[in-house]
Amino acid sequence: NAGVTQTPKFRVLKTGQSMTLLCAQDMNHEYMYWYRQDPGMGLRLIHYSVGEGTTAKGEVPDGYNVSRLKKQNFLLGLESAAPSQTSVYFCASSFSGGPSTDTQYFGPGTRLTVL
Amino acid sequence: AQTVTQSQPEMSVQEAETVTLSCTYDTSESNYYLFWYKQPPSRQMILVIRQEAYKQQNATENRFSVNFQKAAKSFSLKISDSQLGDTAMYFCAFMLRTYNNNDMRFGAGTRLTVKP
Numbered sequence: 001n002a003g004v005t006q007t008p009k010f011r012v013l014k015t016g017q018s019m020t021l022l023c024a025q026d027m028n029h030e031y032m033y034w035y036r037q038d039p040g041m042g043l044r045l046i047h048y049s050v051g052e053g054t055t056a057k058g059e060v061p062d063g064y065n066v067s068r069l070k071k072q073n074f075l076l077g078l079e080s081a082a083p084s085q086t087s088v089y090f091c092a093s094s095f096s097g098g099p100s101t102d103t104q105y106f107g108p109g110t111r112l113t114v115l
Numbered sequence: 116a117q118t119v120t121q122s123q124p125e126m127s128v129q130e131a132e133t134v135t136l137s138c139t140y141d142t143s144e145s146n147y148y149l150f151w152y153k154q155p156p157s158r159q160m161i162l163v164i165r166q167e168a169y170k171q172q173n174a175t176e177n178r179f180s181v182n183f184q185k186a187a188k189s190f191s192l193k194i195s196d197s198q199l200g201d202t203a204m205y206f207c208a209f210m211l212r213t214y215n216n217n218d219m220r221f222g223a224g225t226r227l228t229v230k231p
Contacts, residue, residue: 033219040223041223041224042119042121042206042208042220042221042222042223042224043160043206043208043219043221044221045218045219045220048218058218059218059220088158090160092160103150103162103165104162104219105162106152106159106160106161107159108157108158108159109158109159
């Protein structure tokens with residue numbers, strides 16, 4: 001199993017450009033998440049999904065959109081990138097239901113720079 | 116809103132010694148989980164240990180153990196027999212235990228350096 005993978009690993013954008021980050025998991029997890037990590041701060045939840053076709057806002061959703069068309073994939077979109085969105089983005093996934101299934105498994109991260 | 120505070124931005128420890136990382140949190144709820152994640156220079160987030168709030172017994176995983184004080188809202192991580200590979204950022208995290216709510220809140224992290 002590859003676990004959780006993220007594409008791309010690095011990206012540089014100009015202000016106003018758009019892009020999509022792809023997260024894929026092969027563990028048949030129901031839940032998937034997108035976080036951002038900024039210097040000196042912990043991870044902050046952007047959006048998450050509790051199943052195929054569903055999405056929900058997290059702590060810092062503004063400026064981002066997401067889609068979960070397939071269970072194994074969770075896409076994060078930036079329609080008009082801003083320098084404030086320069087960050088490292090992490091995707092994670094977890095099972096649903098039951099006390100032993102809430103552990104989140106993280107991808108390796110995507111470093112995004114917006115100039 | 117739930118908040119997580121890690122008051123030690125950086126710590127260091129000699130190899131083979133013991134170190135304790137602090138974490139406090141704020142919530143009015145009673146049913147939740149607490150986690151410690153490790154982030155080495157590779158940036159991968161790795162689960163170290165988890166604690167369920169309804170369990171009084173402190174969780175342990177090999178050299179890692181926690182001191183969970185629910186009334187004080189404290190959740191510290193103890194690393195025994197520190198190894199060079201333990202050098203990493205350590206994040207404390209909180210998650211409410213409610214149906215379909217997996218919104219996890221992280222602290223700002225503690226950078227741990229293990230010295231030879």
